[in-house]
Amino acid sequence: MMALWEFQYIFHNTSGLSVTLGLLLLGLLYWYSVRPFSVLSRNGIKHPKPLPFFGNLFMFRQGFFNPLNDLIKTHGRVCGYYLGRKPVVVVADPEMLRQVMVKDFSSFPNRMSLRFITKPMSDCLLMLRNERWKRVRSILTPAFSASKMKEMVPLINTATDALIKNLDAFAESAEAFNIHKCFGCFTMDVVASVAFGTQVDSQNNCDDPFVRHAQLFFSFNFFRPIMLFFAAFPSLAAPLVGIIPNKKRDDMNHFFIRTIQKIIKQREEQPPEQRRRDFLQLMLDARTSDESVSIEHFDTAHPVGEAHNRSEQNQDNQVGPQERPQMKMITEDEIVGQAFVFLVAGYETSSNTLAFACYLLAINPECQRELQKEVDHFFTRHESPDYTNVQELKYLDMVISETLRLYPPGFRFAREIERDCVVNGQSFPKGATFEIPAGFLHRDPEHWPDPDKFIPERFTPEAKASRHPFVYIPFGAGPRNCVGMRLAQLEMKMALVRLFRRFNLLACTETKVPLELKSSSTLGPKNGVFVKIERRHWDESQVNSPSED
Numbered sequence: 001m002m003a004l005w006e007f008q009y010i011f012h013n014t015s016g017l018s019v020t021l022g023l024l025l026l027g028l029l030y031w032y033s034v035r036p037f038s039v040l041s042r043n044g045i046k047h048p049k050p051l052p053f054f055g056n057l058f059m060f061r062q063g064f065f066n067p068l069n070d071l072i073k074t075h076g077r078v079c080g081y082y083l084g085r086k087p088v089v090v091v092a093d094p095e096m097l098r099q100v101m102v103k104d105f106s107s108f109p110n111r112m113s114l115r116f117i118t119k120p121m122s123d124c125l126l127m128l129r130n131e132r133w134k135r136v137r138s139i140l141t142p143a144f145s146a147s148k149m150k151e152m153v154p155l156i157n158t159a160t161d162a163l164i165k166n167l168d169a170f171a172e173s174a175e176a177f178n179i180h181k182c183f184g185c186f187t188m189d190v191v192a193s194v195a196f197g198t199q200v201d202s203q204n205n206c207d208d209p210f211v212r213h214a215q216l217f218f219s220f221n222f223f224r225p226i227m228l229f230f231a232a233f234p235s236l237a238a239p240l241v242g243i244i245p246n247k248k249r250d251d252m253n254h255f256f257i258r259t260i261q262k263i264i265k266q267r268e269e270q271p272p273e274q275r276r277r278d279f280l281q282l283m284l285d286a287r288t289s290d291e292s293v294s295i296e297h298f299d300t301a302h303p304v305g306e307a308h309n310r311s312e313q314n315q316d317n318q319v320g321p322q323e324r325p326q327m328k329m330i331t332e333d334e335i336v337g338q339a340f341v342f343l344v345a346g347y348e349t350s351s352n353t354l355a356f357a358c359y360l361l362a363i364n365p366e367c368q369r370e371l372q373k374e375v376d377h378f379f380t381r382h383e384s385p386d387y388t389n390v391q392e393l394k395y396l397d398m399v400i401s402e403t404l405r406l407y408p409p410g411f412r413f414a415r416e417i418e419r420d421c422v423v424n425g426q427s428f429p430k431g432a433t434f435e436i437p438a439g440f441l442h443r444d445p446e447h448w449p450d451p452d453k454f455i456p457e458r459f460t461p462e463a464k465a466s467r468h469p470f471v472y473i474p475f476g477a478g479p480r481n482c483v484g485m486r487l488a489q490l491e492m493k494m495a496l497v498r499l500f501r502r503f504n505l506l507a508c509t510e511t512k513v514p515l516e517l518k519s520s521s522t523l524g525p526k527n528g529v530f531v532k533i534e535r536r537h538w539d540e541s542q543v544n545s546p547s548e549d
């Protein structure tokens with residue numbers, strides 16, 4: 001009897017203790033789940049109400065483009081949200097953006113760090129930080145110079161030949177087809193050729209191992225349960241990513257690493273004059289060349305003068321403008337990382353822009369005719385497009401600019417806020433992400449009359465000069481802007497000039513207007529772009545025909 005009583009006493013006390021401990025644990029967990037959610041309001045930054053653990057993450061289940069625009073419309077041009085536990089400040093004020101991206105660059109040199117990435121992604125320029133970023137960027141930038149771009153023309157032309165041939169088959173069939181898919185294959189061929197030294201015809205050979213592995217990269221979904229877990233417990237991400245098996249990811253990483261290593265070995269065994277001229281070779285050559293550029297020349301999209309007072313801001317030992325000579329060193333891992341960046345940063349962005357441009361020209365036939373007039377005139381002077389002569393195509397340039405205004409693939413990008421600071425009177429908390437909503441700025445009615453209309457003439461030199469330069473930033477701005485801009489423009493112009501010389505694009509019943517968008521990473525057409533295509537009947541005697549056509 002005594003023993004039973006003792007048992008009940010102990011049991012009662014232990015379960016009481018367990019309940020107390022349980023409650024304490026729950027309390028702690030709740031405190032952990034909501035603890036970060038006061039930082040934005042403490043800095044006077046308006047935001048929607050966050051959920052414990054996940055913040056406002058679920059607002060973006062269907063993508064970021066529309067929810068971000070709605071967020072700014074509701075909470076103002078400086079507002080915020082919580083991506084999991086991470087506070088994000090969204091700034092759609094062009095003067096503040098100029099301050100952060102250019103004038104005060106040395107205080108904001110990095111993008112936000114991602115804890116779950118692995119090699120080769122972790123070595124690519126997009127992800128590198130501080131001095132390491134600066135060293136690699138200064139080596140990589142000369143590879144994108146005008147003279148080096150000229151060397152890429154034959155490689156891009158070969159990929160364009162395959163594109164035109166494929167489009168010819170669709171013209172023959174007279175059926176509606178998804179032109180976004182054709183551009184996906186075209187840009188994949190370009191990436192494989194210029195960055196990986198590999199010739200593929202992805203349109204006709206989807207089983208090519210390069211194409212299969214590249215597609216794996218783009219099948220990633222942020223709303224998988226494991227990613228939601230990492231959003232709620234970010235400090236567990238780094239240790240767990242190395243342990244949790246992920247066969248798809250590992251296969252893909254190993255494939256690209258092995259491909260590059262094999263080619264590097266082959267190139268080293270070849271005499272220099274027999275080596276293929278591509279970006280991979282330019283990077284390999286960069287190891288022994290004297291060429292490297294200083295930080296003032298990283299931003300090819302905006303004049304050097306923009307950076308005038310960066311030096312006033314350089315107070316720490318991070319990336320700064322005082323020009324210490326850069327070490328000319330790039331490791332094999334870094335070369336693999338930079339080849340990989342062509343895929344990560346150059347594939348979807350370029351193919352989406354091409355598809356958007358064709359969609360807009362199909363539904364605006366008068367602009368298409370204007371472009372064709374320019375293109376026909378171009379071919380009376382030139383046999384085929386190259387780096388220098390495509391600069392003459394002013395209307396095409398305006399069409400691409402206006403396409404990138406309405407549908408910028410890089411519609412949001414970021415800088416990390418590394419310490420508490422005040423920019424133009426607004427305070428920003430250390431550890432938050434500074435987000436630049438290019439997609440919103442590009443349609444802000446305060447700067448763009450009739451913002452949803454396709455009007456290429458918005459990009460005449462006079463119209464451009466009359467606007468604040470930071471309301472249009474499809475390639476970013478400042479030293480951390482898009483290093484591949486020139487390549488992207490060359491590739492897109494070479495494809496479009498040959499396409500519109502040979503074909504008319506027609507909107508048809510299958511063309512979805514307005515287009516449905518996906519925006520979980522880049523902005524792209526959600527279900528492709530369906531159009532019809534027909535051969536043009538130009539008078540062949542009036543134009544020099546390029547040999548490939």
Ligand code: HEM
Nearest residue numbers: 125126342345346349350410475476477480481482484488
């Ligand atoms: C239409 C095509 C493209 C668009 C719209 C685009 C857009 C962008 C944007 C918005 C950024 C962020 C800029 C910033 O943070 O200020 C960026 C960065 C970058 N892009 Fe592009 N991009 C395109 C094509 C390419 C291509 C073809 C490459 C080829 C290598 C490339 C390589 C990069 C790299 C490496 C960065 C990071 C630069 C750094 O951190 O130093 N991009 N791009």
